[in-house]
């Protein structure tokens with residue numbers, strides 16, 4: 001079924017930003033992609049390619065509608081992550097993001113001030129991040145890369161790219177591209193953002209009844225008596241992966257991350273047609289692909305892929321505010337244990353038989369180090385509430401509590417209630 005969003009014209013406040021982000025991605029990623037693969041070097045992790053776009057264009061960059069600067073961080077590292085470990089098809093990645101300049105913006109951004117945009121096929125999320133998060137990701141990129149390499153089934157956010165747009169008046173916008181945990185073709189009937197913290201972690205139940213897209217929290221989960229229904233086999237897999245992932249987060253000294261849980265009830269199916277997020281669609285815009293940009297050189301798989309992009313019949317203007325979402329999950333998800341069943345992880349009973357629920361799980365918002373601000377927050381919040389139940393606690397305690405909570409809420413666990421009681 002096509003999704004209809006509010007059409008946002010070129011006068012939308014973030015239209016120029018979106019245009020610049022997508023143009024930068026398109027040029028930078030295809031530049032790197034057109035080269036022959038080579039092994040990574042240490043320098044690749046701190047590398048940064050700069051592009052300067054203007055309305056005239058030059059050797060390196062085609063002309064663009066606006067003047068802006070673009071930085072592509074660690075392009076070779078992200079390329080390898082995408083291709084070898086996240087199993088993305090290079091052409092698909094660029095097509096999904098940039099073949100048509102359509103992004104939808106998530107209704108209300110969180111309190112961090114980040115903005116979220118979905119690619120038109122809903123597979124990718126662009127999240128604007130704070131400069132501190134940006135610096136942090138660059139600093140830990142080697143460890144993140146090593147972790148992904150040795151944990152092909154990691155539940156951590158899959159980062160596909162790290163970039164920066166600089167507008168002419170000097171404003172800098174940092175952003176990452178990551179996986180959308182939720183599938184395009186399935187309604188997500190309930191969403192929870194779980195941290196293992198119980199202070200203030202409740203979405204008002206009366207409001208939740210009105211809003212099927214509400215993101216519920218730990219206390220809603222506990223008070224509703226929810227369990228993550230996974231039988232012994234799947235429970236063992238999930239527990240092991242969560243243990244490894246939270247060990248990494250502990251060693252990186254981060255906190256405030258959460259397990260995002262989307263629940264699809266197969267009996268209920270898609271009949272409500274509530275996708276997890278409201279879509280606001282930017283005015284469709286066709287990128288100005290110039291012939292001279294066509295990749296030359298040997299017929300490497302990359303070059304072939306790029307030609308496909310350049311020629312794609314997908315580059316036809318849409319003219320309306322609707323777009324079709326894929327009916328099926330394609331590609332990469334089949335490679336991952338936790339995303340294999342209709343793009344997610346199917347619930348099972350005590351004898352490992354399938355139940356009619358699919359979970360969409362992932363550990364998100366993993367770029368917050370325990371810094372001075374968080375230490376102060378820990379101090380102030382700790383004056384009013386239990387110092388161990390508030391969200392900001394130091395990373396070791398955070399990781400252990402997070403992991404213990406997730407174990408407790410799984411089938412066979414003792415439930416989340418003890419996290420609430422004092």
Ligand code: ATP
Nearest residue numbers: 110111112113114125179180181182193215364365
């Ligand atoms: P804050 O720091 O205030 O928690 P934030 O701006 O850092 O907010 P996140 O915690 O990363 O934002 O995400 C906010 C919400 O966006 C999540 O609760 C979830 O509903 C949605 N979201 C984030 N990342 C993803 C993802 N990879 N897939 C699907 N939904 C996501």
Ligand code: CA
Nearest residue numbers: 256257258365
């Ligand atoms: Ca968060």
Ligand code: CA
Nearest residue numbers: 112256365368
């Ligand atoms: Ca955050």
